[in-house]
Amino acid sequence: MTEPGPVSQEGSPTVPTHVSSDIPGASEPTSSDLNALPPVNVAKQGTDPHMVLLKNTPKNYDYDKLMTILKERRITGVHVVESRSGLSKTLVCIDKNTARSVVRLVRRGVLDSSRRIKAQIRAKPRHDKKQTQNNEDVETPISEQNTPWWREPYENQVESIHRICSKHMNDLNILLLRRKFKGTKYDDPNWLTDNIHQINSVLEVLLKEALRQRYQAYQEQNIPIPRYMSQKYPELLSEFAGSNLPANQALPESATMETESGATAAEIPDDPTWEEKYQAIHTQYPLPPRINPPCPVFPTVASPVHTGYHNKCSLTFGVTPNGEPDLGFKMGKSNSGVTQVDNTDLSLLCCPRTIQLVQKMRDYVRNVSPHPVYNQVEQTGVWRLFVTRTQASGEDMVIVQYNPTNLSDEEQQAIRDDLKRLFSTSVEGFVPVTSLYIQEPSDRTSGISQNNSLVLLDGVPLIHETLLNTQFQISPDSIFPVNTLGAERFYSIVRDWAMGKPSPLVTSAKEDISDSASPNGSSDILLDLCCGRGTIGILMAKYFRQVIGIDVAPHAVKEANSIATAKGITNANFVAGPIEKLLYTQLQQLKADGIITDTSSVVAVLDPPRNVKYKMLMAIRKIPAIHRVIFVARGSANSVQDIIHLCRPALDRTGECNVFRCVQAVPVDLTPHTNACKFLIELVRESPEAETLDTSMLQ
C-alpha cells in the first residue's frame, strides 16, 4: 500500500506530475493491501480485535479470494494471520461486529458450498501482551521507557514529530473522504489511500481548466480579473497571461471583492453590469468541488530546552537491581510485583537542582534513616514518593510521601525533623527549598492527591511561576505544564490563533514570544473548553471581551475563578460541569445578557482529555455562533481523528450545522526525547455551499 503522500510545507499533498483521469477504473486493492489496513477506522476505535478461527478448511482454501469477497461487501479491517507452523490460518478482525459479519459469510458458504467450514469467534487475549510488557519493563532501561527517542539528535526528533502529525492529517482526510463517498464504491480506506493523489490531481486539473475558461471569459467581456483569482492563483494567472491569452487588468487595490461570487456594484465603481457578468461567468464555469485537502501542517515548534525540562518529577522509593534502597522512576507496574526503580538517566528529564535534591534524599534513606522503603506489593515499609517542583522562577518545592502505619509519634516527629534538616537548612552551600511538604496517605493511592492530608513542614505554602508575563501560584497538587519554556511557546500560538492572527513562532519560527499581541478591546468571545484551572482563559482574557471556561472538575474550576479574581480579571467566568450539558445554556445566557450579539464571533479553544467525548464535539458543532475552534490534539492518530465529528458532512437530521474545516495545524514539542507532543489544529466553520460535494463525477 502506498503511503499517503508527502505533505509539502504548505500542507497540501504533493501532486504527482503524471496525472491520470481514470479514477473509476483505478486498480483494485489486493489482499496484501488489505492486510496492511491503515489505522483510520474511527467508528471502531476502542473496541477489541477479535479472531475468527476457521476449522475444516480444505488445503486449497483461497484466502485471497475470501478477502476480495469481504472487500466487495465492504467488510474491511480483516487480515489473515498464518500460524507459526503454517498449517492453519486465522482471520483477525478489527472488532466484534466485523468478526460476526465474517462468520456469517463463511457459514453461508461463500467460498465452500459444502459448508463444511466452521467459523468461531475468539476475543483476542490482551492480558498476554500486558504481562509480557510488564516483564519487559523491568528489563528495559528507564531511558528507553520514558524517553525512547533519546539517542536521536533533537533536530531528527522534531522532524519525526512533524512527519507523524502530517500522516495523521492525511489519514483524517481519507476518513473524511470516506464519509463524503459513503454509499459509493469509493468508501474504502485502501482505495482512497492508494488513489488520493489521483483524486487530488484530477480535481487540480479540473480546477485549472475552469479557471482558464473563466479567465478567457473575463478577457472576452473586458472586465477586470477578480481578486480571488489574482490572490489565490497567481501562478496560474501569469501562466494564462503569458501563454495564448492576453494579459488583463487585475482589480484595483481599493476594490474589496474577495469571493468568487462576484463583486457588488458598490465595491467596483463605474460599471454596475460587472456584477451580473461575473455571476454569469461563474455559473457557466463552476469550480470543481473541494475535497478537504489536508490543511498546512507547519514544521514542529521545538522546545527551547531539550534536557532537564521537567519542572515536576515524581520519583518512587524502591530498590536497585542489587536490592539497595533508592528512589527513581518505577521500572514496571507495582500491581505486577515490580519494586525496582532506576535513576541512571535522570538528567534527560530532571534539572540539576532536582538531581541534587534526589541525591540528598537517597543518601539519607541509604545511610541515615532507620526505616525501609515502602513495598507497594506487600504494603510495608515507610518511604513512598518523592516529588520535586523546580520552577523557572527559581522557586522550588519538595513533597515527601511516607507511610505512617506502624510508626510511633516519636518516630514520625524524628522523620519530620530529619526532613527539615535535610531540605530547609543551608549547610555546605545548599540552598534551602522554598516550600517543604510531607504527606501521610491514608490509602493506597501513589500520587500526590488532595484527598490525602498535605502538611507544610517548612517554607511558604505556594510557589510561583510566570507564563507569558502572567504569574501563577503553584500548590503541591496543582496541574501545571511540566515544561514552562515550551508551554510559553504553546500558549503563545494558541493566543495568536485564537485572536485570528498568524503566530510568529509558526510562520517564521522567530524566538520572540513576547507579548506582541496588543490588547485591542476585541469584541470576540473566547470559550476555554476543558479549561482545567483556566490557564488559557486567564492568559487570554485581556484580548477578548468575555471569556467563559468550562470544565467538569469542580476543584479546578474553583481554582480558575480564584486565580482570575486574584488577578483582577473581571471578564472571565469559569463554570463547573460537562461541556455537553453547559455549553448551550452558557451561550444563551451571554446572549440574554447582551454580551453576545448577532455580529459577535465566538472562538473556542478545546483542550480535551485523552478520551474526548463525542457529545462534547457535537455540542460545539451544533452551536453556529462558534465559528472557529482551536483544537489541542496529541500526536496520536486517535486524537487527531476525534475531530472527524466536527468536520464530517452533516447527517440528514435537523439541528445539524455546517461543518468545520481544518485550516492550519502545527505540532508543538513540550516533551523532548518522547514521541508525545501537542498538536494544534485550527478549524473554521464552512460556508453552507462548501458542504456539498458532487460525487457523481467520481461514480
Ligand SMILES: C[S@@+](CC[C@H](N)C(=O)[O-])C[C@H]1O[C@@H](n2cnc3c(N)ncnc32)[C@H](O)[C@@H]1O
Ligand atoms: C488536558 S486537560 C485541560 C488542561 C487545561 N486546558 C490547561 O491548559 O491547563 C483536560 C480537562 O478536560 C476536563 N474534562 C474532561 N471531560 C470533560 C467534559 N465532558 N466536560 C468538561 N470538561 C471535561 C478535565 O477535567 C481536564 O481538566
